[in-house]
Amino acid sequence: MAVKKGRDVDAVANATLQAIVLADGSFDQHQNKKFAPITHETPKVLLPLVNFPVVEYTLSWLQSVGVTEVFVFCCDQVKDYLHMSDWLAEPNFKVSIIVSKICVCVGDALRLMYERDVIHGDFILVNGHTVSNMMFDQAIMEHKERRRKDSKAVMTMVVKKSMPCQITKLSRFGNDEMIIAVDSDTKQLLSYEDKVEDLSVVSLDKAMVSDNRRAISLYNDRQDCWIDICSPEVLSIFNENFDYQDMRNDFVKGLLFDDAQGFKFFTYDICSGYAARVDNIRSYDAISKDIIRKWTYPSVPDVLFENSETNLGRERMFRASEVVGQSQIGPLTVIGSGTIIGNKTTISKSVVGGGCTIGSNVTIDGCYIWNNVTIEDGCELKHAIVCDGVILKAGAVLEPGVVLSFKVVIGEKFVVPSYSKVSLLRQPIMQDSDDEELNYTDGSSGIAVNTPTADGANMGSLSEMDACATSEVGSNGVGFIWLPTEAEEWRYSVAPIPADKLVAIMLAADNDPELPTLDDNILPPFNDSDSEVADDDSDSEVADDDSDSEVADDDEIADFEKEVEATFLRAVEEDVEEGNVILEINSLRLAYNMTPLACAGALFYSLMTLAFEMEHNSTSELYKNVTSVMVKWHKLLRTYLKHR
Template sequence: MVAKKSGRNRGGGGGGTAAATEVSVEELARVPLQAILLADSFATKFRPITLERPKVLLPLVNVPMIDYTLAWLESAGVEEVFVFCCAHAKQVAEHLENSQWFAQPNFSVTAIESNNAVGAGDALRLIYEQNVIRGDFVLVSGDTVSNMSLAEALGEHKERRRKDSNAIMTMVITQSKTSPTTRQSRLGTDELFMAIDPDTKQLLYYEDKSDKGTVSLDKTLLSDHPSIYLHNDKQDCYIDICSPEVLSTFADNFDYQHLRRHFLKGLLDDDIMGYKIFTHEIQSNYAARIDNFRSYDTVSKDIIQRWTYPLVPDVQFVGNSSAKLDRQGMYRASVVGQSRSAQVGPFTVIGSGTTIGSQSQISNSVVGEGCKIGANVSIEGCYIWHNVTIEDGCQLKHAIVCDGVVIKSGVILEPGVVLSYKVVVGQQFIVPAYSKVSLYQQPIKQDSDEELEYADSSSGFMDASSLSGLPDKLKEESTIQLSESQLQAASEVGSGGVGFIWSTSEGSHEEEWRHSVAPIPAAKLLEIMHTSNNELEVVQQDGNLPPSGELERDSVTANSNDYDDDDVDVKDDYEVFENEVEATFKRALEENIKEDDVILEVNSLRLSYNLATADCSGALFYSMMKSALSAPHPSPSDLVKNAATVITKWKKLLKYYLPSIDEEVGLLISSSDPDEIEVILKFEEMCLESAKEYSTVFVQILHLLYDKDIIQEEAILNWASEKEGADETDKLFVKQAEKFIQWLNEASEEED
């Protein structure tokens, strides 16, 4: 075990004057805010990449993950950080030594190395033995991205501690951006159930893997707490504010390894110690942990879309070199060689020193530094790391390509592919969907999630990092004796290729689509929808709750003293539904998802919330108008042009929930007049409340909807007619549209 500390002398030096070295009693008594950063996830979800490099050093939008975590801790007022390193500890320690973190004022970084820890419990026990934690501290993993302020959560924690010494931990949580139906498509994580006392914010129950939709609650919870909220719409940020008792609890319980499955659940079930865990929910800030490839994709997109500001590509923070923000969320480094005929689309990052050949197209992707991209290359939704070579005519979709990879001409990477370091893919080769390719052989023995990531720790791996070139050349250069089958495997990625394609075991096949950067298949979305629509059964440990006292999904209150349905406080389902639809539409824009897939997801949301088609049309129209509003619009006419662009592109999607017109004969096949009026009413609401910029162009947008055959003449006239008896304040937009309505009436009379 080796501890490496920053080189600064925080005491100010030994040669100062008496005045310089005098320290007040208050300063001596003050304990600096400390943090423990776990630089090892103690999991294998990022294999085969993490066989060669620790997860916290993997590039996230061209910046090592750990730099995001350290930048946030430093900005949040943390003064001392202890970075625990285990797998590839030397690489982490060297990164910290060579970074600028040691030079930051009032910010100390200490790396603690160990080769013996097999879980977070071992890490915290070792830190406890070091006796370096002197007060409350922040516990976080090095794969966390956040911009939240710690002041409020710390204040709540200290106030609880002052009143109750058993309040030893505060968990940071946030509202999930998606419903249970679509949550897996965003983060790739299991559905999380938490029971929380709404008055004290105490955590009473935590389960991230419910058995067939059943949640079992101890009856004492219902008798000890006046009310309980059962949530499945919250996200665990894996940011904890802890008291020193957390470390001593790990020291006393050697069976505690996992922070949630062992420690947290152990405390919730322990009636002897009486320790309590509380929650702090953040509202407007960002916090997320990268647990698998899907959440890697999600958090990357959130960074590019600036949810994590100021930790974004165009803002300089320690450990990154800022890029220039261009139109449509495209970031470009200062030195990029791009052919005039090459096209770089929105929400894309291009690193320094990268060259892009003629007729190549890149969209919704991150490209690292020093990459060479040939001509007629198509890259969509990919993460291309540093010094990658992609020859002419290649097609890449939703893949991760690590440093030093060479992709020969004409190669196709199907969705979900992961190419680990220095892999070579032969000409014209098609890498199957969800394939993982590495220079290391796949381990013969499938190890558990808690095992460490050592490339040289098992005979199941073959270190082929020195192999390059053609297969026959491998035999000459390699110092390792390879069998014929191994040589064949090393070239199973095409002629001239180098790498092993890892097979997918039957048990882990289900995880491939859940944890991949590729869009979730439509068939799987249907499965999730049907599963999510099943009733959630909540039982006491000694039997079922009475029917009138059943806890329902999505933040429902159960009152243990009076199980009257009138006392159940249910969220506004439509508001949540509208937010879900907006998130779905935004993702469709970013990832260029087809209309049919969006319809599938919106329909699943509608069924999940038990709403009507009119709700879908209103929510989709709202999402489209918000999208147009987010684009640059120096003048009202530009805003109308933005709206026209969005409506024209997504007309099919909106019309799916509105009347159908046979364009050949001009006849209305099915009438959905109330649904169309719902769209107009929704637009009125936006103009008055959430998007007031539209209030001056209401008539132009209404005319646009009419011209595009989205809103029919009959719906507009009925909307105006319904407003005749309304208050004057409710006739604002009808009056604006008087001339247009008059023109419609006259046209209708002429037709009659």
């Protein structure tokens, strides 16, 4: 399997960098249900991420790393958006749009690219909902060097070290566990298992171990970024295997143990930089906050979109609208242009789009309010997603985890229960994950005909079921409440993971009946060796280290301290309950095999970091900051000092 005949080998090696962007929802078979019912009406790549479509971040990043030509596989809605954008007129960055009704999977798209013969060398394959700021020079160089030595090295997969703590990983991205086996010397991928339920048992092929390898590394702390550097042979392989549909389940897993063909995959670890996919609602929440914190810099709104009128304020607050009266805008908040906010309204840890009207005495916490939304007086919203054109009548309440799809109307003083999803579209009787994003291709508006309206009329004839929709969400409300499609709705939600779920995850991960519950708020008893390690006598510490076969090295200690700091500062910003903070730190302690004293040290440093980052203009003000921080968090710190 090789590149099409007639192509000069040197020309291929020196070709300009190209990319294929998969921006059609029908290709994303693994995560399709995670955004329902929103993606029944609008493609995922057009969903606003901190007030700008996700695909904007993907294209901006590709342009920044030197890609000169991009092929975007998408539906009609995405095509229309790109035609209205500036991307088709960008110099030295050619964007070609491909809309194909016959391509229903990644395999079909790559086979079509092979037939068109437009890929001239190594290319980047990426999803259209990728956010990254990683540089590609080193990854491309390593890939080309391997290709020069071994023509069977057809692909390099970008991975990133994630937090080993299961609670932290789940609370950020909602991802399933993944285990990969990698040759420690060559970085060749030997095994790839996603959606792993039992981490206590890992099966490896005998040939993998006996193939004269010096060492094999097993990782359960790697995040698949779904950014692949591919050789042209990848297209040839797909062309010759028409049963290959999915990139991971069919292509990677299908060839890993195919000794006859001998194709090889390699990994590239991101040492610095950011890369993540918006593949479910929880990751949408996490990536949004990362963007606001500027962890994705320069992929942030005030840099990427210079004409956005979005300005960075204090406490990581972006605001394009003036707020008057006694309203309070808290940290980690973005307010879009043209939005009007009433008196005595509080907005914190939220993103509000443009053209919204928000009344007085409204409370919005941890929410994503898209464009042209109307929220009347006295409403309360916590950890919810509210799509374009939604109307919340006076006194309406959205409990944590609620998703309101486009143009829904919630009746006066109606309480939408936790994790409810409301849409103008009726829920399909048979859920087919592969067809979730096909509905919006029927019309430019994305709203199906015969949808109910607030005055009881509709575009066609109003059926009895449509009429019932007006009463499902309160008086004069409009929308259908969808039944849950996931057994664990809390897993893929912008709402914080419930405390009982955190405890259950922690107990299952460690299988230790002495782990703390929220009622305890203390650490389990430790053995004598823990107390000895905590002792001030250095000789005692050395003796303990010599007798311990699992002593953490300097890198592990540094990683642990960074994760404790990130966990604590995030908890402060998001107002996480102290009991949940203890659970997360305990889980980190177990993951890294650390002592209570190590936790206390990392926490103390985090407390001082928090005090220093608070506004101060003199030493005395800094002292006041330290005092206030210690007064508020001394009980948390004391939890890890009581065993000294």
